[in-house]
Amino acid sequence: MKRGKFIAFEGGEGAGKSTQARLLADALAARGIACVVTREPGGTPGAEAIRTLLLRTAGEGWHPRAEALLFAAARSDHVERLILPALEAGKWVICDRFVDSSRAYQGGAGGLGDAEVMALHRAGSAGLLPDLTLLIEVSPETATARAAARDGDMADRIGGRNAAYHARVAGAFADLAAAEPVRFARISGDETADVVHRHVLAALAPLLGAA
Numbered sequence: 001m002k003r004g005k006f007i008a009f010e011g012g013e014g015a016g017k018s019t020q021a022r023l024l025a026d027a028l029a030a031r032g033i034a035c036v037v038t039r040e041p042g043g044t045p046g047a048e049a050i051r052t053l054l055l056r057t058a059g060e061g062w063h064p065r066a067e068a069l070l071f072a073a074a075r076s077d078h079v080e081r082l083i084l085p086a087l088e089a090g091k092w093v094i095c096d097r098f099v100d101s102s103r104a105y106q107g108g109a110g111g112l113g114d115a116e117v118m119a120l121h122r123a124g125s126a127g128l129l130p131d132l133t134l135l136i137e138v139s140p141e142t143a144t145a146r147a148a149a150r151d152g153d154m155a156d157r158i159g160g161r162n163a164a165y166h167a168r169v170a171g172a173f174a175d176l177a178a179a180e181p182v183r184f185a186r187i188s189g190d191e192t193a194d195v196v197h198r199h200v201l202a203a204l205a206p207l208l209g210a211a
């Protein structure tokens with residue numbers, strides 16, 4: 001059985017990752033490629049329970065180090081129970097956020113540093129990385145407008161952090177993509193969903209050719 005490909009969508013709030021993940025799954029299905037669409041934090045019952053702990057906790061919330069550990073724990077369950085079995089069964093896995101979100105949010109914007117986040121990832125998930133990471137980048141104006149249309153004043157604990165935090169997230173993602181230009185494809189999310197989807201398919205062409 002040929003191992004499936006592991007594709008992650010990354011980016012800040014309101015980038016349109018979930019829409020693009022669905023469009024890609026449909027396009028792959030139309031090519032006869034079986035795929036699983038999943039998200040982080042979440043994807044398994046345990047990881048979904050941790051998601052609630054992370055995003056809906058009352059009071060002062062988690063210390064940055066505890067927050068990073070919880071994301072890594074959720075990811076570990078997700079990798080062991082869903083992602084690796086699907087890849088080994090020959091399916092493609094499309095994941096809405098993966099470890100690069102921890103690197104950008106907790107490592108970069110949160111100040112923990114990349115080495116700490118990657119150490120947790122090695123312990124939790126044997127350092128698994130996607131075959132391709134699609135970074136959808138939008139202007140701060142687009143992100144704010146889309147997040148407000150979706151969440152109103154119900155943003156979650158992390159989405160609701162201030163503009164400076166989200167600017168650091170965007171900068172950290174850009175740095176990660178620049179450091180690994182082969183694994184990352186940077187795509188502008190300011191266009192319509194159809195146009196962005198075409199750019200996603202273009203970025204995937206080398207993997208599709210090999211499928």
Ligand code: TYD
Pocket residue numbers: 011012013014017039040041071097098099101102103105106156158159
């Ligand atoms: P979600 O609603 O899934 O994301 P989006 O706003 O992209 O639709 O919320 C997940 C939140 O968790 C989002 O604010 C990003 C944050 N997050 C981290 O801080 N670290 C991580 O490792 C992951 C996976 C998400």
